[in-house]
Amino acid sequence: MSHIHIDVENVSFSYDKGREILSGISFHAAEHDSVGIIGANGAGKSTLLKLLVGLRLDFNGTVRVEDIPVEKGTLPQVRSRIGYVFQDSESQLFMNTVREDIAFAPRNYGLPEGEVEKRVEQALEMTGIAHLKDRAIYKLSGGEKKLASIASILSMNPDILLMDEPSIALDPKNRRNLIHILNSFHHLKLIASHDLDMILDTCRRTILLSGGRIIRDGRTEDILTDKKLLEDNGLELPLTLQGQNRID
């Protein structure tokens, strides 16, 4: 078995002792997996991703990333292996230029300047934004900001990529571009999204969340074509499949 994997065992979580956001979540994901996490608003998708990188530690159960349990003492280790792309690129990109932002993580991990430069070039190339290298962040368009924020994570060389609603507010061209980039990342990725068409294009496996529980965990084709299952959980068939249904 390869070393890249995530194990979540019986995880429950609630904010400030209120309603449970996640309850009894267990799953395992290994290298080369591409997992879509879908569910209606408030199903707990974002919260689940946040637990995986230890942004909240007050949960019950265990989360292991590459056999390291996620807890206070192991956070630096865990976080050096996981890249997490925020929903809001403005918060993700806090430096003033694209280059500086992409270089932030490698510099913090103490890489020599030459290596940092190489990582930055690689990340720029993978996301196809080399021409924006010296641009000020506030001058980027929404799509460019998303690509830059992905580049700023890729420069960490993560084993595991987590994404929260990556396709939100992207125009069709940028969205296609994003799908292309996601498909070129081969290690292990978890994508939380409402955009079922994108999940269909990027993930082989899907986890359906509702009310903080895993309703179904299986092959994407099986879950995203199950009209009744989706509608029972506040979702609809992907648009591409809706068209086919009408022809049927």
Add this chain to the structure above:
Amino acid sequence: MHMADALVSPAVAGTLYVCSAAAAAYSVKQVRMDADTKKVPVMGVMGAFVFAAQMINFTIPGTGSSGHLCGGLLLSALLGPYAGFLTMIGVLMIQCLLFADGGLLALGCNIWNMAFYGCFVGTLLIWRPMMRKGMSRAKITAASVTGCVLTLQLGAFSVVLETLASGVTELPFGAFAAVLQPIHLAIGLVEGLITAAVLVFVYEARPELLDSPDRETREGRFSFRTTMVVLGAAAVVIAGLLSLTASSLPDGLEWSMERVAGSAELDGAGSVYQAAGSIQEATSLLPDYGWKGSESAAGTAFSGIVGCAAVVALCVGACWLFRFFRKKKQYE
């Protein structure tokens, strides 16, 4: 209330740079002791918030005008006086450098007049003592309004002192203060009310965000000592500035010469060159330079204008040539 560079002399600007730097160094030490890694991003974003909030126009009831929010007190009420002070320095630096609001040389003065009083005096003398026995809407409102009025009065008074000590204005002390202080009393009241409204909203929605007495204990119970240090420092600065004004020696040589120029009917343009002239005489490079005799006054004025034109023309010419040759070199 931002002071421009033209209103300060190098001596006054330097003095206040030193004072502001001392207060900043102390604040940096305090914030570092706190060892809260979250403080830096919060300070950064809240600095940007102050900019954004200042763009909002709050209508003042009963008048056609609008007011803005008082950054120093608000930031300190949220972040504590030390982090609040550092955040205000960042805001003032950006206003000065990127928006040309306040001069680069006068930055020390502006930090002192706006950030220091708002954060240290406003918070340590008013906000924290009033909140010691718990918070309430009324207390927050009272503290904000008194805090804003007091800090703006101190700030305006400092502007008066700094300008007079710099010797750039003929305005008598009384008249200058009589103009600035009442204006800032009105501004202080309005800013205080707006700041109070915002703080009361925060108190009701997310009270944990406000600077509270328990946070003070975590920072170490300095407040009395700190307050005394602060008051002492302020007194020293104000006394220093006052003594400068009293002896009218911000830049000793020049001031005394202005007196000569003002009273004796010397050639105005020439007389101020006495300092330069004495150097000239010492080096006797240009013995014929006519600034002494009043009969050559017309000549001096004329030569001033011609000289200015010649110098600027020479400078422009040299720069164009420089640029031309650089470009040529690049193309080759």
Add this chain to the structure above:
Amino acid sequence: MDTLAARDQWVNHVHPLVKFIVTLCYIAAVVSFSKYDIVGLAGMAVYPVAVFILSENSFLDSVRRLRFVLPLVCLVGICNPLFDKSTVMLGGMAVSAGILSMAALIMKGVFALMASYLLIATTPAETLCCAFRMLHIPRILVTQFLLTYRYITVLLEEAERITQAYALRAPGQKGVHFKVWGSLAGQLLLRSMDRAEEVYESMQLRGYRGDFGYMRERLSFRWQDGAYLIFWLGVILLFRVVPVVSVVGSIV
């Protein structure tokens, strides 16, 4: 400003610390002129004129920025003719000393502002921060400066959205009614706090542990930087100490 500062101009590549020191010395020299010395002050125009030409910056753009600071300077200046009624002889004419000092004050204001405008128009903010670090300005302050600079545009947009949403539902009002002062700005404040929280998370996830490793003090001095510094400090000193304008005038 960033666009201007990012241009590939010769002046833009001069070491930021050098430009910062020259600017500060220039402003100090300008304001140290006595309050009647308009002829001497006129000579100080050489620095802004030269840098405007060398950096190919638009003079008009900088004039537009004068509007913030000049009012207070003018206010103070206008009082001078009223209180200083003494006269001096200038070119055979009796001139009010107050008017002379007003003119000098405004000249000082304009020159100082142009100098700082030229500094920022030829130096990007991040580069300037390298200079600040070299001056040993604490890292926490420089980091905070950069973060504030980054988020001004983001929060301004948010403030604009909030006020627009308000204005659309409160037609005919010029500003914000006092009953919603607290909640309107308060909402913006809470959003900013949440934003700060997310920024902090984003930093943590990329290895931030309370210290910014990024601020490499990488800019090294070249001989041109030294020459630039010495040249301008020399020119400033010359124009400050020797009445060059009058001398040239009398020679011509």
